[in-house]
Amino acid sequence: xxxxxxxEARRQEIxxxxxxxxxxxxLDGVSLRDVAAEADISLGRLQHYFRTxxxxxxxxxxxxxxxxxxxxxxxxxxIAGVGAExxxxxxxxxxxxxxxxxGMLPLDERSTVGALVGVAYFTRAVHDERLxxxxxxxxxxxxxxxxxxxxxxxxxxxxxxPYAEGDLRDEAMRLISLADGLSTYxxxxxxxxxxxxxxxxxxLERMWTDGR
Amino acid sequence: xxxxxxxEARRQEIxxxxxxxxxxxxLDGVSLRDVAAEADISLGRLQHYFRTxxxxxxxxxxxxxxxxxxxxxxxxxxIAGVGAExxxxxxxxxxxxxxxxxGMLPLDERSTVGALVGVAYFTRAVHDERLxxxxxxxxxxxxxxxxxxxxxxxxxxxxxxPYAEGDLRDEAMRLISLADGLSTYxxxxxxxxxxxxxxxxxxLERMWTDGR
Numbered sequence: 151x152x153x154x155x156x157x158e159a160r161r162q163e164i165x166x167x168x169x170x171x172x173x174x175x176x177l178d179g180v181s182l183r184d185v186a187a188e189a190d191i192s193l194g195r196l197q198h199y200f201r202t203x204x205x206x207x208x209x210x211x212x213x214x215x216x217x218x219x220x221x222x223x224x225x226x227x228x229i230a231g232v233g234a235e236x237x238x239x240x241x242x243x244x245x246x247x248x249x250x251x252x253g254m255l256p257l258d259e260r261s262t263v264g265a266l267v268g269v270a271y272f273t274r275a276v277h278d279e280r281l282x283x284x285x286x287x288x289x290x291x292x293x294x295x296x297x298x299x300x301x302x303x304x305x306x307x308x309x310x311x312p313y314a315e316g317d318l319r320d321e322a323m324r325l326i327s328l329a330d331g332l333s334t335y336x337x338x339x340x341x342x343x344x345x346x347x348x349x350x351x352x353x354l355e356r357m358w359t360d361g362r
Numbered sequence: 363x364x365x366x367x368x369x370e371a372r373r374q375e376i377x378x379x380x381x382x383x384x385x386x387x388x389l390d391g392v393s394l395r396d397v398a399a400e401a402d403i404s405l406g407r408l409q410h411y412f413r414t415x416x417x418x419x420x421x422x423x424x425x426x427x428x429x430x431x432x433x434x435x436x437x438x439x440x441i442a443g444v445g446a447e448x449x450x451x452x453x454x455x456x457x458x459x460x461x462x463x464x465g466m467l468p469l470d471e472r473s474t475v476g477a478l479v480g481v482a483y484f485t486r487a488v489h490d491e492r493l494x495x496x497x498x499x500x501x502x503x504x505x506x507x508x509x510x511x512x513x514x515x516x517x518x519x520x521x522x523x524p525y526a527e528g529d530l531r532d533e534a535m536r537l538i539s540l541a542d543g544l545s546t547y548x549x550x551x552x553x554x555x556x557x558x559x560x561x562x563x564x565x566l567e568r569m570w571t572d573g574r
């Protein structure tokens with residue numbers, strides 16, 4: 151009987167090998183052959199799944215995003231808790247907003263792996279329009295999601311300063327950019343993860359009506 | 363008579379070659395030999411100036427910072443203008459703050475070159491403590507400079523929201539992080555330089571007393 155191969159699992163194993171290299175030393179100068187060696191498969195087998203480094207990187211990046219997404223959903227579910235009747239409560243939009251932004255920061259091993267794969271993606275994407283598509287689609291979608299949360303906070307009277315409609319979308323994009331910049335400076339050792347989280351939380355506190 | 367070599371100029375020529383490669387395709391997988399070829403000198407001569415890719419990258423990064431610094435100083439001088447007696451006026455701290463932050467964004471060819479060298483630096487620095495020193499020294503110094511400008515605006519009654527002393531330092535660090543994140547998304551084509559500048563200016567407007 152021929153052995154049944156789970157192609158998706160194999161693809162993920164290869165992406166995991168790429169991650170390990172990305173974390174250990176970055177992907178600068180890393181070849182498909184290096185990744186095949188790390189995944190302990192032949193180059194030919196690897197190329198059956200990924201023809202180019204960029205294809206592999208894009209898969210790894212999507213995989214990172216999916217895991218980050220899952221992690222953030224779990225954190226939000228944990229906040230929401232479970233109601234008396236076993237029904238999950240709806241978490242407050244402010245808390246969801248905070249978890250999404252905090253979830254962007256490399257604060258533990260898992261999220262640091264994600265951030266380092268993100269660095270490898272970024273490095274190549276600045277020179278590759280096709281790779282940029284991922285960010286060009288993903289970031290505006292994230293901004294729209296956060297803007298919707300801000301609108302909910304706003305409509306509940308939770309925002310201190312006045313905001314026009316477009317301002318909320320702008321604020322969402324600034325918060326994403328802030329989290330991105332704070333992450334960069336964690337990875338460069340300029341500040342710790344705790345310090346970055348403190349700076350983010352202080353910013354959110356300044357925005358809410360019951361903040362300082 | 364032996365030919366006199368201007369070593370600093372030669373070093374800069376090599377850094378310029380590195381820049382050209384960084385802009386054209388990034389430094390992923392680029393060797394000292396590649397840079398020597400681009401600079402049209404032998405590998406041996408290049409190694410007389412830079413023994414490793416990281417040494418060269420660090421020099422290129424410092425050179426980028428120095429040029430950005432000069433560019434920002436020129437912009438500030440242009441704002442200050444020259445007084446009636448030929449004496450330069452002191453530019454308002456808000457305007458200086460804005461120019462420094464706007465100067466971080468890749469808005470034209472020169473600043474885009476700087477940003478792309480910055481990406482190459484970042485990519486390697488996340489895996490190299492020695493390279494991180496540059497950011498670990500530079501970013502807090504920049505934050506202190508911006509915090510001082512914020513303090514001047516604050517003391518002149520120009521800040522809308524209340525700020526405690528430490529808050530100004532935090533705000534400075536957040537503004538730097540914001541500018542860094544906005545730059546990332548320019549380089550990824552998520553938004554244009556104009557849009558990033560608009561988001562930055564809107565943030566500053568929200569901070570000033572005579573803003574919205």
